[in-house]
Amino acid sequence: MFVSTSWLLLWGSIVWAATAEPVTLHIGGTFPMESGSGGWAGGEACLPAVQMALEDVNNRLDILPGYVLNMTNHNSQCQPGLAMQQLYDFLYKPPTKLMLLTGCSPVTTVIAEAAPVWKLVVLSYGGSSPALSNRNRFPTLFRTHPSANMQNPTRIHIMEKFKWKRFTILMSVEEVFVTTAKDLEAIARKKGIRVDRQSFYGDPTDAMKTLQRQDARIIVGLFYVTEARKVLCQAYHHGLYGRRYVWFFIGWYADTWYYPPPEEHLNCTAEQMAAAAEYHFTTESVMLSRDNLPAISDMTGMQFQERLTRHFQKETANVGGFPEAPLAYDAVWALALAFNCTRNNLPSHIRLENFSYDNKIIADTLFQCVKNTSFRGVSGKVMFSDSGDRIARTQIEQMQGGKYKIMGYYDTTSGDLEWYNKEQWLNGRGPPPDSTVIKKHAMTVSNEFYYPTIFFSVLGILACVLIYIFTQKHRERLVIFQSQPECNNILLIGCSLCLFSLFLIGLPSDDISVPESLFPFLCHARVTILLFGFTFAYGSMFAKVWIVHRMGATENQQLASRQKDEPISPTKFYVIVAALTAVDIFVCFVWILIDPLHLTEQKFPLFTPADSEEDEMIMPVLQQCQSNQQEVWIGIIMGFKCLLLVFGTFLSYETRNLKLRFINDSRFVGLAIYNVAVMTLVTAPVVTLLIHGKVDANFAFISLTVLICTYISVGLIYGPKIRHIIKVPPSADEVQQNGNTGPAVMSKVDQKRYDMLRKENETLQKQIEEKERKIHECRERLEQLTMNSETEDMNAQLLSGSNKQLAEDNMTYSTATTLTTTIPLIDLQLNGTHPGQIYANDNDDDRSSTSSDEILL
Ligand code: ABU
Secondary structure: OOHHHHHHHHHHHHHHHHHHEEEEEEEEEEOOOOOOOOOOHHHHHHHHHHHHHHHHHHOOOOOOOOOEEEEEEEOOOOOOOHHHHEEEEEOOOOOOOOEEEEHHHHHHHHHHHHHHOOOOEEEEEEOOOOHHHHHOOOOEEEOOOOHHHHHHHHHHEEEEEEEEOOEEEEOOOHHHHHHHHHHHHHHHHHHHOHHHHEOOOOOHHHHHHHHHHHHOEEEEOOOHHHHHHHHHHHHOOOOOOOOOOEEEEEEEOOOOOOOOOOOOOOOOOOHHHHHHHOOOOEEOOOOOOOOOOOOOOOOHHHHHHHHHHOOOOOOHHHHHOOHHHHHHHHHHHHHHHHHHHHHHHOOOOOOOHHHHHHHHHHHHHHHHHHHHEEEEEEEEEOOOOOOOOOOEEEEEEEEEOEEEEEEEEOOOOOOEEEEEEOOHHHHHOOOOOOOOOEEEEEEOOOOOHHHHHHHHHHHHHHHHHHHHHHHHHHHOOHHOOOOOHHHHHHHHHHHHHHHHHHHHHOOOEOOOOOOOHHHHHHHHHHHHHHHHHHHHHHHHHHHHHHHHHHHHHHHHHHHHHHHHOOOOOOOHHHHHHHHHHHHHHHHHHHHHOOOOOEEEEEEOOEEEOOOOOOOOEEEEEEEEEEEOOOHHHHHHHHHHHHHHHHHHHHHHHHHHOOOOOOOOOOOHHHHHHHHHHHHHHHHHHHHHHHOOOOHHHHHHHHHHHHHHHHHHHHHHHHHHHHHHHHHHOOOHHHHHHHOOOOOOOOOHHHHHHHHHHHHHHHHHHHHHHHHHHHHHHHHHHHHHHHHHHOOHHHHHHHHHHHHHHHHHHHHHHHHHHHHHHHHHHOOOOHHOOHHHHOOOOOOHHHHHHHHHHHHHH
16 A cells, blocks of 8 residues: 555656656856867767757656756856856846856866855866866866876876887976976876976977977977977978877877867978877776666767767867766766755755755755766766765777877776787887987907917917926026026016906906906906016116115125125025015005005097987997095005106116126116016007097007017026026036126126236236246345355355345345235226136136126126
8 A cells, every 4th residue: 555655656756857847957158169279179969969968858757857957058168267257247137047067177277266156066077187186276176087197097097018218208388287297297207217397388489499409219299280380391391209208198189189170270290190100009997888877878989989070070079078078978967966865865945956056055965976976987986085076997099001000908906007019119120119218339459459468478478478488497507506596486476476467457348348346346456466566576676776786885895805706695685575565565555455456437428320220329438446535545556666667767877888697687677677668658658648548549648668678688697698698508507607707798898997906917917927037036145155155254145135136036026915915905996806817826727717607788
């Protein structure tokens, strides 16, 4: 009984509603029908969609029974100023509007900001601006259009997918794009992606030039379609399209948006625009439900689209707002359901149709009803977040051959990217780099320099080894024995180290690269090996001249002449070399400990390789070993070495005429020191000051210096010895050893003095002979006198006279003997040779022989 009564009542009310005059509920709507001065011309498709929805709602008996919805609409042209005027029309021209529908962000912004004053709820079907999500600024705004921010995570996801670490935003100065760009930047920054931003108002030409200057490659464009065409045309003219560039545009432009309409007077043909548009990507929220389930209107998304398409005579791809039409259709359903809800929720004495612009109760009820709206629309599930936004998936498309192809979908909520791997790139290569690829080119030592140097270094080291073996084999020969072979071995080690250091100094070379992790070792190895090599080689020579000088400077002539003939302990040389090495060790140790060498890169201007098709530039990089206080350390080491070189040169000069029997090669050592000093003192400033940064020249200079110094030093020290050993048989050495002889090659001065003394010697010899003859005569006479023995007196007288003469002659003999002994000593002092060399005593054969060794030196 109760059930049948209820049915009767419901049916009765429906019949009443159908037969009674329906109450009209008025709404106001703004539609951007064309975008004369830019903006979104979405009204073209959205107005028919809204009208379709009003018709459908009005035909439904279960929604708003007894009411019809009526809309007053204006063409806002997406211009906020015009929209304000239209708002006043809505407000001040009857009938009272219950709600306002808006499209296009700038228009929605001004209307939604003002509407609360008149207690009006605004529902936007086409406002994408993220700024519209601000509840404080737009307290009564809801929208079926998703916020433009929804696409930003999608864009970033694509950037990451293609490994782009840098992109540029080019945007028109409109709030909708500025706020979108800010959000995009913030997300990118969090992901470590660098973003540059360029904005323009109206004419993008200057901004495009800046993009070109900045070498922008991945560009996200945020602007309305009119500006998009200008940008594309400029991109064509500035060459910012093609293989090296990827453009991201907004996805809600019409499919053929890039064709230039004649009224826009673009300086580009359709072909040029198409060429520039090829392979760009678009992102846009999904606005049409692909579900097969019917929406609240009993239509599926596809069915809605087909029905709407029938409204248009032309290709829907070119109809403005066609993609957003489902949003507009669902917006009407949302407001109808909200009216229905409000009607049911209002106190019985308040009717919906009695709404006035100061009726808070109806306004609040309506606001709550819209807020709680939830239904299946043709655009998908329709419900609003607290900020009044719609949540939706994003669709990514790419233009391929003038047609948009779906690349995938991105779900902002879950962060899932569904990608079909259908993307294409010009020339079939992969995604282009996000900027010019700058390839570092380490400035290495050319093979033409490195390998010849290595050849001569190896040769030198081999020579050192062979010389060592050779001298060891002939170590008994005087020429080796008396040349301080231990000291000379240190020279060989030092030279080998210096030569070996050239291997390291030339690295990295064209063929041999050095991993960056090994560079600190390489740096330290280079410095220390060359340093110790120099100290060993130069130190051993320095030790010789030092000792020769010390002995030459002894004031005690007796001691001096004895020392010159005595063997010298190798320890003396070791001590000097060890002292010099200790200084090196100390300096190196402190250097490495407190200010170690590390790899630094000096960068040189970029250049494009001539034969490269790739988008790359070369940056020459000079890899250097550097420590923070490099100059100080170099100064300390160079200063010490320079002092040593200068002092060594001075000692060599001082001792040029001094010879020790057991440093038989001091003169050649002196010459080697001159050579090393000159070469080093010339090369050091050239390398450090003049050719710094020129890898090959630097290496060539250092190598030549090291090679010349080592080859000449080894040649001077060992050349004559080897020659002597080969030419002179060991028996000649024996003679010399026994006879203790051996004049060296004398200087002219020595020769002169030698000749003078020899003459003096001869004179004295003659005098001695004369005196001996006289003594002989005296003796004979004495004997005669004795035999005669005439008188004792006479005898005594004669004897007394003879004794006097004899004493006189004895004195003369003594003087001559002393001279005979002294001359060779003087000679030794002058020539550094053994006294025996100038003995005129024919009986002493050994002493008269001249050693070949001594001739050699
Ligand atoms: N999808 C059209 C959005 C237009 C606008 O926000 O102004």
